Amino acid sequence: MERVIRVLEYEKMKRQLQEHVSSSLGKQKVNQLLPSVELDEVKRWQNETAEGATVRRLKGHVPLGGISDITAHAKRAKIGGSLSASELIEIASTIYGGRTLRKFIVTMVEEEEIELPLLYEYAEQIEPLTDVEREIKQCIDDNGHVLDSASPALRTIRQQVRSYESGVRSKLESITRSSSTQKMLSDAIVTIRNDRFVIPVKQEYRSSFGGIVHDQSSSGATLFIEPQAIVTLNNQLREAKVKEAREIERILAELSSHVALVADELLTNIDLLASLDFIFAKAHYAKYLKATKPKLNDTGYVLLKRARHPLLDADIVVPIDVELGGEYRSLIITGPNTGGKTVTLKTVGLLTLMAQSGLHVPVDDESEMAVYKQVFADIGDEQSIEQSLSTFSSHMTNIVSILDKVDFQSLVLFDELGAGTDPTEGAALAISILDDVYNRGACVVATTHYSELKGYAYNREGAINASVEFDVETLRPTYRLLIGVPGRSNAFAISRRLGLSERIIEKAKEQIDSETNQIENMIESLETSQKSAESEWEKAEKIRAEAEQLRLDLIRQLEEFEKQKERLMKEAEEKAEKAVSKAKEEAEFIIEELREMQKEGLSVKEHQIIDAKKHLEQAAPKLTAQQKKVKKAAAKAKQNIKAGDEVKVISFGQKGFVVEQISESEFQVQMGIMKMKVNKDDLQLIDRPKQVETKPIATLRGSDHHVKSELDLRGERYEDAMRLVEKYIDDALLAGYHSVSIIHGKGSGALRKGVKQLLKKHPHVKGERDGGMNEGGLGNTVVELK
Template sequence: MQEDMLRTLEYRKMKSQLADHVACELGKDKVKDLVPHTEMTDVANALEETREGEQVLRFRGHAPLGGVHDVRAEIKRAQVGSVLDAQTFTDIGDTIRAGHQLTTFIEQLLEEEEVLSLSLLRTYVNNIWPLKELERTIRQTVGDDGYVLDHASSALRTARQQMRTFESSIRSKLEQILRSKDAETKLSDRVVTIRNERYVIPVKQAYRNAFGGIVHDQSSSGQTLFIEPQSVVTANNQLREARLKERQEIERILRELTEKVAAEDEALLENMEILAQLDFIFAKARYAQKMKGVQPKLNDRQYVHFPQARHPLLNAEDVVPIDITIGGDYQSLVITGPNTGGKTVALKTTGLFTLMAQSGLFLPASEKAEATVFKNVYADIGDEQSIEQSLSTFSSHMTNIVSILQEVDEQSLVLFDELGAGTDPAEGAALAVSILDEVHERGARTVATTHYTELKGYAYNRRGVMNASVEFDVDSLSPTYRLLTGVPGRSNAFAISRRLGLSETIIEAAENELSTDTKQAEQMITSLEERYQQAEEAEKEAVETRQQAEKLHRELRQAFTDLQNQKQAIYEEAEQKAATEVDKARNEAEEIVADLRRLQQEGHEVKEHELIEARKGLEEAAPQLTKKQKQVKRKAQRAQSYAPGEEVFVPRFNQKGQVIEESGKGEYNVQVGIMKMNLKSEDMEKTEQPKAEKPQRTLTRVSGNQAGVKPELDLRGERYENAMARVEKYLDEAVLAGYARVHIIHGKGTGALRKGVKELLKKHPSVKGTRDGGMNEGGIGNTVVDLK
């Protein structure tokens, strides 16, 4: 991409806005070096980086990039043996820590938000070198303020302890002098100060020999001398020696630390390159959020579609969105209209959006934005004269156009502003047509603005060329800045003159001077504008009507769903209440039956069939759903999934069954009585029974199961009292079902349950006889019962 073109399309100004969102100097360098990519894969990758960065900001609001410093120059100095200062090591340690923090941040975000797709960011942070040992060494040696710590070495600690001791001794002796009786007479001020790294006191000129020692300085007037008294000369010498040892030890420590940094130079430089890229990515994401940008869809058809495009350098509150499309039904767009109407802005928006998309930036447009990748973008915009070459406006434009025509091809986007301007209108218009034809034939995508009337009809005579115009409000005498595609611009000179009060006679005379063709063209354009506005208003009304219809449809659908749910809830509540009442009555009746059976055992006359019939009548007293209620309930239960071993009810046969396995496509293999059959999920209903723990044993039956009672009762795992109650109830149900023989499975265990079952069966009036199960019947863990 040519630098002049980037400047013309205000690419630099856009990058200046982007640079405001970086966190460190490393990111600023990335923005400074940013240029549009010309390969599809590079553009797609850059846009994906921005998308991932925007996702992170959307979920977390920030990215931890604090503490990153640009220490590349210092690392290169370490490579050549220069000793780094302590503050540089603090910056290096902060940068290493920033890499840790960002890595942890991305990893935790991916763990917490599984819906996120951050493959590129994950790759970047995974490539950051930990360098934990180097960071630990730096933290143990240099403080956050860039001061070498006492415990960096034992020699340094000793030197600083000596320094503190000597300083304390010196200050103590000097303060004694300051507190002496004649201090006020001999001293200019009662303070201890430092000259040439030695502690001194201010002595009046007249008493220079009162304290002996060394004169290190004097005041500007010469009346005060800064003297090191003889009593502290030795201590000051010792302090100076201790400071020299400190400096030598610090230099040794920093040199050693520099060598460790130099040993990790490649890892450090690679980390800073990754952190710079990550800072750049999050800057692009923050920039996208600020301008409410969207990720454009990429295509390889040289198709550009920027709906509701807003130039990023214009005030967001004042800018008028425009729709720009090139490369679909037409490859060239000719925009006409008055000055200051927005033609050049439309041209620059097209070019800048293309450059932004190819730079991996989101676009301030609507969600359906599409962009393509051009190898070159050419722009001839502006009317500045080339003073250095003494060229006129026309010559300057033509020089630029000539250079463009030497390179343009089918992978180019060409932008012409006021094509053919600056010369005779007839010749300029003819040149403009020829230039457009040439660029069009080479297959380039073109947007051109013009004033020439001849170019208004150009699109009607050329295939693949479309007219457009910027709208002008004659009533307010101001442009609306809206771009109208498919409608050429018309001259507003007469209308504006009439609004400003020019004599109607003059206007009519001017109109008579126009050729018939020009008048017809203006009338046609006026008609097109009116129809465009009518079509736009009709489309707006249609969109509003459709939105209202969709809203009403959603509300009705939700209301219907709520009604169905409410109806189902009422049915279920009623069924639950009825079931509760029946359970209560059943419990009371069971107690009565138990009392009657006890009376029977005590010798009172109570007929067995009367007890059985009473219990059967109680079971039949349970409330039954109406046909409609059953249908509602079945619909709610249908299309469910079933597990092998689960008990189901098959309404078609009025029988219960057991799921054997799923046979695919919503069908199941089900055991119903002695038959196995394939049933669809909607042909079955779930029962209240839990899933069987294992396939049931196939037993010989004497008569059919008329009440859904199984020919066996499994008591394993039951408590003794519950087991006895279940056996007694089961025997009654088995008699009603017509079974001649049933099996009571109690297991072997401790034998307590088996013994209890045996004793109950001996006393039960419906039992004809019992025996232990055979070899194939579970042995003594199963009691076979013959019923009367």
């Protein structure tokens, strides 16, 4: 494995990963990282990285500040050692950082109901250790200075120290300010030597002050003297500082003993924080690489979609598609030495090691990777001068070692298999080695420039050719991997482009047998056909995308048109109704007046009143046939529509069936293969299927019993809710439902977890999933019944 890690540049990849850790704890985890060969372990690691990526996507950051490696501090305290103030403040800071990270993750899971089971498992184990942190911070500030408030004795001692310092400084400053002594001083300042206050005195006035000489300048012209007048004060100050140091030692020892009591919890916290820092580093690295989580298997199947080598510049690297371990287990990449073959080989190898290390890999979604028990690689020039081995001998020594260990759970990578010796013998050896590896069931990717191996994949079931495309016009490889097309020699085409005489090229062609020429022509034809097919596919895909966009635009425009039409009709009706209402009021008033006149004996005919009413009714606005049709359909749409009803979507003129009611005014309707949300006002009820009740069902539920397609548990107690779910599933089965919804709400999540656990154990539940964006999200569980 060590050699494979070296040749596939796994350590370089780890150095990239280290740039994304937040502490020395995470860095240690990266240094210890090695691929796993256990599928379950790799799946857990991949899921951890996926959860870390979810946190970074939703929150943008993770609070990992203040965390440091305090392993040595905790172990020393555990065996009775006394810690320094700076070590203690590092412990307090790490405790605080761990508690902050714990709260961050727990809040996301418990309050925001984000699914992070693995991160939650780590976070819950972090001990808060609030008491120890508080004790340390009450005694030591963030700069590692022991505070006066650490103990009453320390406060008293420091007051004495300050008093003595003030007395000493005052006495010395009076000396430096005195006009009689200023000429004796090199400078009118008070300084410190050997922890005692002194003044700088010129050499010639040494005897004028008495006291003690503590130091002298480099030239000897100045002596730093403690005058006799302050020796006693300095002694008192010195004694007070000794007492201060002893009290600080006592305080630190006491705090260290408190740390010792929780040393095991601290060491556990450190391991948990290291794991979390490492997980979030992997997540950040995945974002940096634009990597995704691959599907995993232990069957040897690999499907890489647009895979990129992580160590190459993302702006220039050409993505490749690789499939291995399905219909074929041997991928033979042929063609001239253009540089692209080895990159392909290393991409497959390094991405395999990354996936087995729990890292997301730079591939498109829906890619799949195998967890191999062993990965072997023979790549590059391994010539050893010390062992006096040729290139061929070195390669063969390594290949022999590989063949001793390879089995059906292995991935083998051969670069320039059989190179370094006679072409005929080398090609024969390469074919024999490939056959042997294939017969053992291993997956193999091999590169070679031998033309004899071009026909290998055509004659072997389970093997396929591939090549790296070469642009003869620019004389450069495009690095595109062409699966199913063997590489062809471009020597003649390149020579022609470089100006070699056509006469020489034609003579060279005469030296090659007709069979080789036929193979080269066939490969050229394959390349042309593949390029043409890819070009046509790209055009078809572009047209399909444009057609889809056009369809969406038309649907949107139609919806907008119908809304506009409905709005205008509504406005016109309201306006007409207002006018008619006003006319009716006026007419009723006139009719009443006429009747009053009639009562009073004035000549008013009854037919005049009838004519007035008739003219009034004719004043109402007349609707066109289409308007009547729309109005009639709208009236029908206001009927009590339910799931299962046959309806007509008025705006589309299409019939369909109501799948479910989304809200009071919205339904999900199935029209052919298309499902869409439709407003209630846009639906016309056509038919409602009759519910057929058999005698057994009537006996169990009563002839008038109706089961809805959803169960609402909101507001129910936990135990009552579980009983309701069990009974509801039985009723739904009897009613013939294949899919039902259980609405439990989000809340604390306890009801949701209880429902999901019950459903997993129920014998008649085929599967369950969270509701989609239009189905209530995490507050709703959709159940498939057997």
